[in-house]
Amino acid sequence: MPNFIMSYLGSTVTPGEAGNQFWALIYVLIIFAAVSLAVVAMNWFERKALAHFQIRLGPMRVGPHGLLQPIADALKLALKEDIIPAEADQFVFWIAPVIGLLAAFTVYTVIPFGPSQAVSDMNIGVLFMLGVSSLGVLGIVVAGWASNSHYPLIGALRSSAQMVSYEVAMGLAVVSAVLMTSMKTGTGTLSMIGIVESQQQQGIWFIFKFFPLGLIAFVNFVIAMIAETNRAPFDMAEAESELTAGYHTEYSGLRWSLFMLAEYAAMIAVSSIAVTLWLGGWLRPFPNLLNAPAWDFIFSLFPGLTFGALAAVAVIGVMRMPVHPYFRVQRIGLAVFAALLGFIALFLLVIALAGRSSDATVAARFRDGIDYVYWFVLKVALFMYLFIWCRATWPRYRFDQLMRVGWKVLLPITLVVLILTAIVGVIVS
Amino acid sequence: MNPSLNMALISAFTTTTDPGMAPVATPFFFYLLSGLAVAGGFLVITRRNPVHCALALIVTLIAMAHLYLMLYAPFVAAVQIIVYAGGIMVLFLFVIMLVSIERASKDRRFNRIWPVGLAAACALMALFVSAFVKGRALFPDRMIAIPEGSNTQQVASMLYGEAGRMGQYTFAFEIASLLLLVAILGAVIMTKKKI
């Protein structure tokens, strides 16, 4: 058994491919924990960023700069009374958030954080992702129905129609990216890792491929993905000013937090897919052009430097806090947080330095792994910012306008882009 | 598919099988998934509440998708989930939600032609059994491990490859899609009084 566990360590493929169930399980647990943590961080970041868009400060009271606010909220939600409306369908009401959460988290099994940093490299990765994320709508529909109330029902109807229609445009945009993978080798691939690798082989992110075809497909995918995750300006399903809270009006406490968890997990998942398909996944900028070991070293410093910058921001926050007994605990808390970030930065820099010497050592492999995950997460984080930015900027579409955009604008454009991509691909090769 | 080609394919794939990829506890998962599928199907016809029926049907469909995965047909499995569980069942639920549930659950569960339905089900069962018994030679007697990686390409070349070699199902495939188109048109005409 230890042999079975250790044998994977030298491998350069995903545990799924290596057939190593132990490491697959470990990866699943890591991803589950990391995504949950990312949702918590995203919750804080969204509130802070949105607040600063809107000339507010956002959470400031719970922990320094409201850093503990998501934890306090989670605690509050977990301790709340669990209410199931008397007229609701008990079992379906209970299972609806679970369906949504399962669908959102299952997508992560195929998302490659690195060439071997994924649970599995399915050869139908993209299809799997599309299929499983389309199951998420079931949770919403069923939740709206089970609440046995008008507002949730309308919210559920809206969101099911919306998600089903935008899936079409989303799928077509994905197909045009998949088509691009077949350019050099002749055979395309649906595997997520294969898609990133073919971007490396072709030496171009697919967003710039056949300019502007890749870009248009990418933009269409981004619009469809915002609609697919029910985020502003397409947040019809939970349009608070119209339907109070849409499909989760009757939900409260832990169940409601499961819906939120699913929504944010789905946002991160679709962003990861966009990053994988168009923005080169785990690839750092210019991996082919700047491929000398010196460049490798410079780029491997980025994770450490990023955490160093975050630590510096935290230190500045400590220094700017008023010197007053009221702020003592907050100052200490923020200082500890800064120290934590600083240690992480130091650790990452040490690994970058240790991994410089040779390519074969464990340190080098570890350094590469951190690099891959860092660039992937950085790109996904930019998408998260995009979500917040859209929410702060735009009014909400009306339902019929939303459907019109989906069917009459996005769908034809993606279709044309798909056909043009195929034609250009044939001409070029 | 002609038998010789089939055998050729089987032999081609069995040789490339990697022993490391052997699935774990195959019988256990097979019976688990089959049990789930059957239980879901049973619930579909016995539950009074249509939404519960739909959910049970989704369980069946997903269990079927996993069975396809066990048969090394991931493409079919993914399509099963996208089309049936994700697309059609959502539309089913969409319609069911708009129907007065209270009224529907008071209606008779089975209508008067249930003997015909039973007979049809028995006939279908008989067909399956006879096909299994008579066509024993066609089927491999054990599960063959086909490399997952080529499955999608296999499906594609069966459907779209050059005629005579692998693309022998192109015509049938297109005919089937035409049939679906006719069904869609029929549905539109039936529901829309004026177009």
Added chain:
Amino acid sequence: MSAAAKDGTKENVNDVSGHALPHAIPSHLHLETPEKPYLDSNELIINMGPQHPATHGVLRVILKLDGEKVLGTECVIGYLHRGVEKIAENRTYAMFNPYVDRMDYVAAVSNGLGYCEAVEKLLNVEAPPRADYIRVILTELNRMASHQLWLGTHALDIGAMTPLFYTFRDREEILKIFEKYCGARLTTHAFRIGGCQYETYAGFEKDVKNFLTFVAPKIDEYEELLTTNRIWLERTKNVGVISGEDCVALGVTGPVLRASGVEWDLRKAQPYSAYSKFDFDIPTGENGDTYDRYLVRMEEMRQSLRIVEQAVNSIPEGPIMAKVPKVIKPPVGEIYHSIEAPKGELGYFIVSDGSTQPYRLRVRPPSLVNLQALDVMVRGLLVADVIAVIGTIDIVLGEVDR
């Protein structure tokens, strides 16, 4: 009531849940029985409010829907009824003055102006010119504040969160001026019968001028966020259209009327206070849709700034209070006086029996009258448009219910 309640609580088979609704539904909204009882599309009754995030308080709208299409509406009001008009009969004229602030609480200064002028007319006294100028400045600032609050909440209803905070930031400056002037921010009680209670504080004119230079670019900022925004255009253009004739027939006034192309503003039509001395335009719209109403109100903010600028630059010296007896006892008679409040024509009808208290006082609230246009505007639109239209009418439930 009992008949309607009986009617409404009868078993309603069209309801999705199959349960009778717990409240009375007016007869014209009763659902028709579908032709085929089974598997037929249903009409739906939805109860929007009184606890709803977008009904601006405690308005309850009963909607009859076909899918999401609105077939009919019924406004149920009175959740905030405090009997203001009845209270007036038991208070002296001066004592009643603070009560009017509580009607349209986002435009309390306008309410006070209307009431004070009505009583002054009844008493046959006139406020001195300086008091008139102070009144105009504060009222126009209040109009601006009211429109800012409207813009923020209206945009929030349509889904744009950010303008709300921008407008509240700038409204804060107006409220600061109010607070410095009379000690209160919202329910100001700024005016007295016969003039103003307080002389302007030192630096009042400087504050107002600073505010003018501060806020002019901010209005452009709001417009930048919304006016050419594609989604905003799609959500507001041709939504809630009402013709000028319909407006006049329903008695709709204020920006809603002007957006339908009727140039009617009491500040010009029958100038009161010092308005005849200032130069300003009346913005009008063409289509009478939500977008035009938005544009009209944006322009009105600018015109308000113009008026304030002229007033603050030419404010005369002199007394701020006319000679009014200590005990106000108007002669027997009746009076109707109306002013152009931010939301429309705000009128006070006072019947005096010669005692210290009004015999009867009746308010013509613009919000209530304008709300009657809701049904005309939203028929055939979608649920989301109902929200937009409620926002664009700009109601304050304190004024609707009184």
